[in-house]
Amino acid sequence: MNHSIYSADRTTHLKIVVVALVAGIAVAGFGISARMNANDGFSQTARVIKAGQPMAITSSGVTVVR
Numbered sequence: 001m002n003h004s005i006y007s008a009d010r011t012t013h014l015k016i017v018v019v020a021l022v023a024g025i026a027v028a029g030f031g032i033s034a035r036m037n038a039n040d041g042f043s044q045t046a047r048v049i050k051a052g053q054p055m056a057i058t059s060s061g062v063t064v065v066r
Helices: 010-036
Strands: none
């Protein structure tokens, strides 16, 4: 048995690549399926806010510190 990745043979490297690829596809598939099923009212929609009439503020209750 070889415990170093540097001196491992070709089949060991291939097994590691295959396991990593399968795990990556599983995580991506789970994320996509979780996102597709998220239509339970928590999604946000864009709203358009239109400007009203111009207004002038003559005084505000804010104290100015200089």
